[in-house]
Amino acid sequence: MTDLGVATPTVAGAGDKPAAATGKSLSVVALRKTYGQMVAVEDASMEIAAGEFVTFLGSSGSGKTTTLMMIAGFVEPDSGTITVGGRDVTRLDPQKRNLGFVFQQYLLFPHMTVAENIAFPLQLRGVPKDEIRRRVFETLDLVGLSGFGNRKPRQLSGGQQQRVALCRALVYRPPVILMDEPLGALDKKLRDQLQTEIKNIQRELGLTVIYVTHDQEEALVLSDRIAVMRDGRIDQLGTPRELFERPRTPFVADFLGAANFLSGRVEHHTDEHTLVRLDTGGLLRARQHALAKGARVSVAVQPGRLDVCAPADAFCSGTVQSVTYVGTLVRVVVNAGANCSVRLEVSARSAPEVGGQVGITADPDNINLFAVESDG
Template sequence: MADFGVVTPPVKVAGVKPATTTGEALSVVALRKTYGDVVAVDEASMEIAAGEFVTFLGASGSGKTTTLMMIAGFCEPDSGTITVGDRDVTRLAPQKRNLGFVFQQYLLFPHMTVSENVAFPLQLRGVPKNEIRRRVGETLEIAGLSRCAGRRPRELSGGQQQRVALCRALVYRPPVILMDEPLGALDKKLRDQLQVEIKTIQQELGLTVIYVTHDQEEALVMSDRIAVMRDGRIEQFDTPRELFERPRTPFVADFLGAANFLAGRVVDTTDEHTVVRLDRSGGLLTARRHELASGTPVRVAVQPGRLRAGAPDDGFCAGTVETATYVGTLVRAGVRLDGDDAALLRLEVQAGRGPVAGERVGITADPDDVNLFSTEQGG
């Protein structure tokens, strides 16, 4: 019988040495792809370490999938180089790159059992039958699918099918595994569970993984580093913490954390802090030190979860709570700022401690949570 909705967690397998499937480093240098007058990828460069989990994150049309397809060999770049380990694979056919690929669609053979689906890449490579049985059994056990070996895809849940697809990519020990939004078709609960499972397998086996998603939370949960892409360019390539807490551009601050932006001007900089006077309220806001000269016009960026609501006379600005929405552990509030009908400041506070609609509040933030961008940086 099918075991829909039940996903056995991956297990550690005695005798399986992570070194046998450790991934290789990957280098992308000045990769470019155009379609007529449209630049899909524009001089993208990055160095990915062996055993690293890297995510390409961006909206539709940002170039993330095109970059992945060029690495896979399904799309030929106009210029640039792709190196896996010490091999230049830029012009090699996909099958000669020996990379693993996991699609959003499972693409399992419906007439084959789970074991037969996983064994298929090894059969194509002419691996001896005894070795195929050993590798398939080992890989299914790693993914917690041993008891499903004799089933066919239609007898599996969506999560189990996706794990079979992952096993098929793992079984021939590719140097790099590429994943194109593999969890996009699953419900949130199952997607959250599989995020942890994929990350666990990747860490235990030392795999090099490149993952594509448009889901910011998914990228933050799974990645060692994230390449935030926009209009074919890499805006910032960094750790999740650095991207969220130290974005280098207003776009990254807004895309990854839905930052609030306020206009102001630098009035003073000390050894530890930069002080900004806000244009609308005239209030003084203290940020961590930025290398910005006095008088520089800036955009102040603060994530909703890093703002605090207090007494109306406290803080760098004040306003009236216009909305307060309960979302489980959080209350999401919108504060209409005094003197600025256009500005609705977004806050996220712990449920039970949040402001209520109609309440007057003052807004504060820890200086270390405040990012400043010169208005010359643009979006």
């Protein structure tokens, strides 16, 4: 159990505001980093507002850590600029950027107590002793670890150690906190709990956080906006809703929404819709899209945005292959012919029978079309 939701001690009290709450922000323009021939990060640009929680999400090797490390100052970019609160910090040493870090490995000093670990960044900054004691106490309280100050890190669980690492980043109230998979080493239950705590603290203190994860769910739970990274580039930066509803690339549609992809060809445009003739034969209505008549397209639609219907009303139909209950939802797989299976997620109440014939329909507004480059 955590009492963080209610425990709002004086860390963000009057006159003690984190710099984040003063309206400063972070901006990154055209960052690039290569290692020999390997382009690790290319053209990464973003504006992050004060108090915003932004997550870099992408698979392994997509450039998340490299981008974060350039912002932190531990990796030097080949080109591009980084501005924190209006100040160009691109060539500044990490400790002069005044950013907080929390890494996957807690990196606590093993010979120091918890309190000494948290006090360390304040000592470096020459904060008076009494002030240090007060802030350490408050910050421990904030993460539910009051009374743990005299323990050594090895006397703590993994989750507790990660809380201490979080304290160490919070204690000097940096305007921006950078976190690289901070919960990666923890089990699922603890991860869920700490996600909630991090989010609560971030909201209460108005912190600006840049967070790295390859876990979609974690990104969705925590973030105001998500930068989906692929091969060193940001495919799309947007709110979770924008990424779900208006994915800019098939990769984003798949990575976040586990979309179905159906192939077809643009047959006709109306004032409101684009009509696509699917390879499976049916005609599908999608929202208006600037694709030429005759263009080959890939139709992306998320399983949760599809419904079963009578075959006569459907854009495609087929035989129900499997029905799996996941709580109040069921996952349905329909064999739509032409080597095409479609995954749906529907309410358990409208679950079809395995082996039955069903039609599939969707609101045109929930369908995204992507041009297919080579006409195969």
